[in-house]
Amino acid sequence: MQLAAYLDQQSESKRLYDRALTVMPGGNSRHTIVMDPYPVYARSGHGCRVTDVEGEERIDFINNYTALIRGHSDPDVTAAVSKVIHTGTAFSLPTEYDIRLAELLVDRIPAAEQVRFCNSGSEAVLLAIRAARAYTGRSKIAKFEGCYHGIYDYAQASDSSRPGNWGEVDSPQTTLETSMVPNLGKDVVTLPWNRPKICAQLIEDCADELAAVLIDPLPAALGLLSPVEGFLETLRELTRELGVVLIFDEVMSFRIGYRGAGHANGITPDLMSMGKIIGGGFPVGAVTGSTAIMSVFDHRPGEKVHHGGTYNGNPVTMAAGYETMRLMTQNEYIRLAELGDTLRANLSEMLQRRGVQHQVTGCGSMFCLLLSARRPVDFRELIECRESGPELTGLDREMLSRGVLLGSRGLFGVLSTPMGEAEIDQFIDALDQSLKALRIY
Ligand SMILES: Cc1ncc(COP(=O)(O)O)c(C=O)c1O
Known part of the structure; x- marks a missing residue:
């Protein structure tokens, strides 16, 4: 889905959001699902993919804020x-x-x-x-x-x-x-x-x-x-x-x-x-x-x-x-961690190729990206690095328009067991294009 289509004032998500705003403060019961100018509403989820009310399907890299390790509807x-x-x-x-x-x-x-x-x-x-x-x-x-x-x-x-x-x-x-x-x-x-x-x-x-x-x-x-x-x-x-x-x-x-x-x-x-x-x-x-x-x-x-x-x-x-x-057997955790290692390595390789200074963190099925030459040690250094580095605001929307669901707070995500290397490749491609669209490189 292109950004323009998502932002269409006639979209079903927009209609649902307008209804939500009249009966719930800010239109939601959970601040973590806020998205500007309005969230995409989900219709269904199967495996690592979620379909929205417009019928668009995306790979889910946030998994209900990490809660779904086997994806949707296992x-x-x-x-x-x-x-x-x-x-x-x-x-x-x-x-x-x-x-x-x-x-x-x-x-x-x-x-x-x-x-x-x-x-x-x-x-x-x-x-x-x-x-x-x-x-x-x-x-x-x-x-x-x-x-x-x-x-x-x-x-x-x-x-x-x-x-x-x-x-x-x-x-x-x-x-x-x-x-x-x-x-x-x-x-x-x-x-x-x-x-x-x-x-x-x-x-x-x-x-x-x-x-x-x-x-x-x-x-x-x-x-x-x-x-x-x-x-x-x-x-x-x-x-x-x-x-x-x-x-x-x-x-x-x-x-x-x-x-x-x-x-x-x-x-x-x-x-x-x-x-x-x-x-x-x-x-x-x-x-x-x-x-x-x-x-x-x-x-x-x-x-x-x-x-x-x-x-x-x-x-x-x-x-x-x-x-x-x-x-979730030991082998499942090992497979997921290997997939996580692949994602973290490919992410770093792509950013290096684009000349973007970065830190990739996380382990197992969790990953996070910070655009900074320096790896912070504590919270204060992290804030300093975030505030002095390029803005990632709007990344969730850019990724959304390229078939990937993320949370609203920068690049943080998790994997689920239905994922494989194809989904990792799609993620890296979407991020590459999104960073370009945000003029990060
Ligand atoms: C570390 C940590 N503790 C507690 C919570 C709260 O969990 P819940 O949202 O189920 O209340 C969260 C939620 O994201 C969390 O990340």
């Missing part, structure tokens, strides 16, 4: 879900479905001794933080500047820090949205990514009050900047020493390997928050970790964290998640 996942739907979708009685998925996760993830399900990654982060507080009897949490962990107030603090408000590098300000309670700032310690010495000092300074350190080992909001050598190890050792709960938020990064991102980095956290791929395309979240900490949810001795949730562990999500994870 036949086995669909069959598993269809079977459940015909026998009741939600009960006020437990079923076997959540036990099966919990067993699979416990079997696979070294840090997971017990699991508790919920309905989103945000809830999973909230529960992990509440569990850490209940377990330690402390109230503060520490999180990293610029990192996204969903919409729980304490986890969302400092996720949109900018030079005007972020303070000194060795004592970052905790920044809050106006919708948050101002006092919350006192209970959130903001840490600088990849600066182990500063982090150690900040953690030690408040250790007596600190319940948890929350970290995503491969943060998408930080352009998938990998942890520097020794960074995660320092955090692991220090938190263990000080009795602080180390929470790995693997809602997104769990997709990088069969046993998750903690295992891939050689670290066993105390708790993990999970979501996205483990729901097989349905709303999900989970908190998992050591039996000792997870016991705060146990009602038998008298639970310390009360945890309800009408749809927690519902059979539909659990069946889809189990089937998805069952199909």
